[in-house]
Amino acid sequence: xxxxxxxxxxxxxxxxxxxxxxxxxxxxxxxxxxxxxxxxxxxxxxxxxxxxxxxxxxxxxxxxxxxxxxxxxxxxxxxxxxxxxxxxxxxxxxxxxxxxxxxxxxxxxxxxxxxxxxxxxxxxxxxxxxxxxxxxxxxxxxxxxxxxxxxxxxxxxx
Numbered sequence: 463x464x465x466x467x468x469x470x471x472x473x474x475x476x477x478x479x480x481x482x483x484x485x486x487x488x489x490x491x492x493x494x495x496x497x498x499x500x501x502x503x504x505x506x507x508x509x510x511x512x513x514x515x516x517x518x519x520x521x522x523x524x525x526x527x528x529x530x531x532x533x534x535x536x537x538x539x540x541x542x543x544x545x546x547x548x549x550x551x552x553x554x555x556x557x558x559x560x561x562x563x564x565x566x567x568x569x570x571x572x573x574x575x576x577x578x579x580x581x582x583x584x585x586x587x588x589x590x591x592x593x594x595x596x597x598x599x600x601x602x603x604x605x606x607x608x609x610x611x612x613x614x615x616x617x618x619x620x
C-alpha cells in the first residue's frame with residue numbers, strides 16, 4: 463500500500479540518458495568531473511544580460527565596432543552573444559563583468575540590479591556554478607532618435 467500524501471517525498475526519477483534541470487550541487491562526482499568553458503558561461507551571461515529591459519546593446523565602443531564588422535562577413539555574420547562579457551571560471555565559482563549601453567530614461571542602479579539577478583539566476587541554473595560577483599559597467603547611453611555610430615547613413619566617399 464502506498465503511504466499517505468503527507469508522508470510521501472517529492473522524489474522524481476529519471477530514465478537513463480535523461481537530462482534534468484540542475485538544482486545545484488557538485489560538478490565533480492564519483493564517476494568524473496564536468497568542465498565548463500569560459501565561453502559557455504560568457505554566452506549564458508550575455509544572453510541573460512541582454513534580456514533585461516533597458517539594455518540597448520552589449521559591449522564597449524571598440525567591441526561593438528568589431529562586432530558590426532564581423533556580422534557583415536559571410537559565413538560568420540551571426541551576432542556574438544558574449545560581446546561585452548568577461549568571465550573568470552573556476553571549478554565551482556564564476557565572476558562576471560558585463561559592459562552595456564543603456565536606453566535613456568532607465569534607472570541605471572535598478573538596471574544593474576536587474577542584470578545581476580538575471581545573470582546570476584541563468585548561470586547558476588544552467589552551470590551549477592556559484593556566481594561570486596557580477597560587475598556591470600555602463601559605457602554609454604542610447605538617446606531617443608540617435609542612430610548607431612557604426613553605420614553612417616551615407617558613404618562619405620564614392
